[in-house]
Amino acid sequence: MNRALHTLRQRLPLTWLGxxxxxxxxxxxxxxxxxxxxxxxxxxxxxTFTLQNIIDLNTGTIPSSYWISxxxxxxxxxLGSLIGFAMAAAVVFEAVPRWIKSPLLTFSGxxxxxxxxxxAFAFLATFGPVGLVTLFLRNNFGIVLQRDFGFNILSFxxxxxxxxxxxxxxxxxxxxxxxxxxxxxxREAASILGATGLQYWRMVALPILFxxxxxxxxxxxxxxxxxxxxxIALTGSSLNIVPIQLFAxxxxxVLGNPNLGYAMAFGMxxxxxxxNVLYIWLRMRAExxxx
Amino acid sequence: MSVWARIAGxxxxxxxxxxxxxxxxxxxxxxxxxxxxxxxxxxxARVLADPQFQATFTYSVVMALxxxxxxxxxxxxxxxxxxxxxxxARPYVEFLTLLPLVIPAIVxxxxxIRLYNTSSWLPLTGSTLGTNILLAFGYxxxxxxxxxxxxxxxxxxxxxxxxTEAAQSLGAGWATILGRIILPNVIAxxxxxxxxxxxxxxxxxxxxxxxDRPAFGPYLQRIGANKAYEPFALSVIAFAITWGCLAxxxxxxxxxxxxxxxx
Numbered sequence: 001m002n003r004a005l006h007t008l009r010q011r012l013p014l015t016w017l018g019x020x021x022x023x024x025x026x027x028x029x030x031x032x033x034x035x036x037x038x039x040x041x042x043x044x045x046x047x048t049f050t051l052q053n054i055i056d057l058n059t060g061t062i063p064s065s066y067w068i069s070x071x072x073x074x075x076x077x078x079l080g081s082l083i084g085f086a087m088a089a090a091v092v093f094e095a096v097p098r099w100i101k102s103p104l105l106t107f108s109g110x111x112x113x114x115x116x117x118x119x120a121f122a123f124l125a126t127f128g129p130v131g132l133v134t135l136f137l138r139n140n141f142g143i144v145l146q147r148d149f150g151f152n153i154l155s156f157x158x159x160x161x162x163x164x165x166x167x168x169x170x171x172x173x174x175x176x177x178x179x180x181x182x183x184x185x186x187r188e189a190a191s192i193l194g195a196t197g198l199q200y201w202r203m204v205a206l207p208i209l210f211x212x213x214x215x216x217x218x219x220x221x222x223x224x225x226x227x228x229x230x231x232i233a234l235t236g237s238s239l240n241i242v243p244i245q246l247f248a249x250x251x252x253x254v255l256g257n258p259n260l261g262y263a264m265a266f267g268m269x270x271x272x273x274x275x276n277v278l279y280i281w282l283r284m285r286a287e288x289x290x291x
Numbered sequence: 292m293s294v295w296a297r298i299a300g301x302x303x304x305x306x307x308x309x310x311x312x313x314x315x316x317x318x319x320x321x322x323x324x325x326x327x328x329x330x331x332x333x334x335x336a337r338v339l340a341d342p343q344f345q346a347t348f349t350y351s352v353v354m355a356l357x358x359x360x361x362x363x364x365x366x367x368x369x370x371x372x373x374x375x376x377x378x379x380a381r382p383y384v385e386f387l388t389l390l391p392l393v394i395p396a397i398v399x400x401x402x403x404i405r406l407y408n409t410s411s412w413l414p415l416t417g418s419t420l421g422t423n424i425l426l427a428f429g430y431x432x433x434x435x436x437x438x439x440x441x442x443x444x445x446x447x448x449x450x451x452x453x454x455t456e457a458a459q460s461l462g463a464g465w466a467t468i469l470g471r472i473i474l475p476n477v478i479a480x481x482x483x484x485x486x487x488x489x490x491x492x493x494x495x496x497x498x499x500x501x502x503d504r505p506a507f508g509p510y511l512q513r514i515g516a517n518k519a520y521e522p523f524a525l526s527v528i529a530f531a532i533t534w535g536c537l538a539x540x541x542x543x544x545x546x547x548x549x550x551x552x553x554x
Contacts, residue, residue, distance in 0.1 A: 015376045019384070022369035026387050026435075029428045033402020034394055040405070083310070086303035095300020104304075110537040111311060113487070116494045117511045118318075118526035118533075125523050126317030133317060165314065168307060197293075226395035229496035233512050243397055250401050250501055265398045276393045 038269065040262035053263035060255070061240055062264065069225060069242040070271075072156060076163035077220035081213065083164070084171025092179040105176060108169035115166050120233035123162040127153045154235045162234060163224050170223060171216055178212040178286060215282030222275035225268070242268055315530065322523035334524035343510060344525070351499075351507035354423075355492035358430040359485045362438045363474075365431065367481065370442045371473050374451045388439040391432050400429060400501045422502055429498045434491055438484040445480025446473075483540040490536040494529050 044050045057063070091101040126132050131153075137143040152158055182205055190200040228243040235244070242264065248254045249261040325333035338344050373381050391399070403425055407415040415421035454476070458468045474481065499506035511529065515522035 015372075018372035018376065019369060019380065022365055022384070023387075025365055025428075026390075026432075029403075030387075030390060030394070030399065030432050030435075033399055033406050035402075036406045037398055037402045083303070083307060086299070087307040090300030090303045093296070093300070095297045096304050100304070106541060107311070110534060113490070113537075114533065116529075117496050117508055117515070118494060118529040119314075121511075121515060121523050121526040122314040122318040122530070125321035125526075126314045131317055132320050133313060164310065168310065222393070226397070228395070228397050229508065229512070232496070233515055236516070243395070246397055246401070247497075247501070250397070250404065261401070265401050268395055269393075269398055272395060273393055 034269070037262050037265045040259055041266035043259060043262075045257075045259060053257075053259045054266075056257070056260050057263050057267060061245070062255075065240045065242050065245045066267065068156065068240060072160055072163070072241065073221045073224040075156075075160045076167050076224045077217050079160070080164050080167025080171050080220050081175075081217050084168045085175055085213070087168070088172045088176045088179055092176055101176075105173065108172040111169040112166050112173055115163075115227050116229045117233040119162060119165055120230050123158070123165070124153060124234065127151070127158065127161065129153075154238055156239070159231060159234060159239060159241075162230060163227065167220050167224065170220060174216045174219065175209075175212060178209060182208065209286075211282040211286040215279045215286060218275040218278040218282070222272040222279070225275070226272055318523055318530070319527055322520060322527050325520040325524075334520040335528075338521045338524045338528075341521075347505050347507045347510040350505055351493050351495075354427060354430065354506065355489045357427045358434060358492050359488050361427060361431045362434055362484070362488055363481060366435070366438045366442050366484070367474060367477070368469055370439060370446055371451065371469060374443075374446050375455055385439070385443075388435050392436050396429075396433060396497045397501070399432065400498045403429060404501065416502070422504060426498060426502050426504050426506075429502075430488070430492050430495065433495070433498070434484075434488040437487045437491075441480045441484035441487070442477060445477035449473075449476045479543050482543045486536040486540045486543070490533045493532055493536075 041053055042049055042051065044052070057066075087104070090096050091104055124131065127134060134144075153162075186204055186208075187200055190204050195203070226243065228247060231239065231241055231244055232247060245254075246261070246264050246268065249264065253261065255261055255264075320330075322334055323330040323332065325331060325337070369384065373384050404416065407413050407421075407425060409417040415425040451473070454472050455468055458472050463472070494508050494511070495506065496508035496512060500509040500512070507529070511522060511525050514525065
């Protein structure tokens with residue numbers, strides 16, 4: 001004890017210096033730029049504190065753009081969760097041959113990272129006015145997506161359908177381990193006690209999976225909310241969602257008030273941060289069962 | 292397993308696979324339609340001959356390589372140091388590396404434009420070189436979560452402390468230890484981080500567009516607004532590169548030792 005104290009006094013602790021390049025880099029190119037935006041959201045043009053920018057978020061087209069963004073994110077997260085869950089369940093519970101699992105997970109790892117401009121073109125080429133599926137349905141079944149279903153790739157549902165391309169794989173990646181954590185013994189115990197399959201799912205499996213499901217939903221939501229490139233390449237500026245409006249604001253101050261732009265960006269951070277914190281918190285809860 | 296569960300499982304799987312492969316097929320088919328009536332590679336020929344394509348593509352490739360170099364220089368020493376000397380700091384460092392997943396890229400670049408503009412204390416956006424550097428740093432931040440996780444996983448499989456002590460007792464300095472002991476041992480992990488970085492940078496749009504740099508992503512978006520078939524051919528090329536990179540990751544990770552070393 002005494003010796004430890006002695007050596008501590010003898011040597012100045014300098015180990016922290018080894019972290020400095022990393023810390024300075026992250027501070028300069030991640031933390032400070034973000035702080036600048038956050039602080040700017042609470043300032044007037046001449047730098048005094050104000051809440052007016054936040055209040056002004058409720059003017060013009062801003063509330064509707066947030067609302068559309070939230071709706072698209074919720075829709076793509078909900079559908080992505082549902083389809084991803086079904087696919088993960090199919091491979092984990094071996095409704096389909098066992099060898100499919102590994103390639104599917106690898107593929108999901110790739111596809112979940114694949115947002116961006118090329119993805120927009122892929123869906124345009126498939127579901128656009130002269131796309132592969134559009135023409136196929138029209139020539140063979142006489143179904144016109146636009147006329148019969150009101151479907152247009154440059155719209156709310158078009159964007160949602162496109163986002164699903166990376167939402168479904170992300171769901172598969174995250175929920176597959178959780179499904180694998182469901183022990184065979186629980187199912188057996190339930191059936192020994194006389195539970196039907198449905199009762200097992202309703203009273204055992206789903207309550208255990210619930211934090212994972214909700215958490216992944218939050219993550220998918222944040223994922224869709226921050227997607228910029230796909231939306232811009234697909235819809236140009238015809239769909240008024242937050243990232244597109246913020247993009248236009250950064251390019252040319254279309255709101256006519258730089259600090260209102262900061263407030264919009266701040267709103268984006270708040271929404272994605274809340275979704276991510278929810279995800280992390282629910283994940284910690286879910287891991288109690290996965291030990 | 293009941294028959295119904297099997298049918299439902301197959302249905303979900305087939306639906307999902309169609310969802311993934313039909314758009315890819317649609318994209319490829321569309322890119323071949325440039326000549327009326329027959330499939331041809333005309334769009335590809337035109338795109339590849341476009342000097343703007345060559346310029347923006349080269350720019351993005353160079354940018355990706357620079358980003359990878361910066362990423363390795365920052366991440367490898369940091370992850371090594373945290374494992375060796377400051378294990379208590381690991382959760383904090385990990386938290387910082389995960390932040391780029393929380394803060395949207397568009398917000399980060401918004402901050403750059405305001406913080407490093409011509410009238411600031413560090414006017415990076417004032418010159419071409421400065422903006423290029425800023426873009427490379429921004430890409431490094433975007434790739435940080437993936438790079439750090441890859442390298443940290445790689446370090447877990449080797450006995451960092453013993454290797455370091457052995458090198459030190461043979462008289463190696465820190466640069467030698469990092470460059471000739473640690474890096475070769477985690478090279479598979481570093482490579483998989485590097486390929487992912489490459490895939491991210493090559494098609495990135497938001498940062499490059501808002502910093503106004505002639506990169507491949509903004510070029511693709513711009514040409515998409517003006518040309519009929521070329522953007523689809525370009526997208527096929529972008530897809531091929533990305534998936535090629537990610538296939539390389541799979542290949543590389545096969546060579547990686549997976550058994551964790553003793554602590």
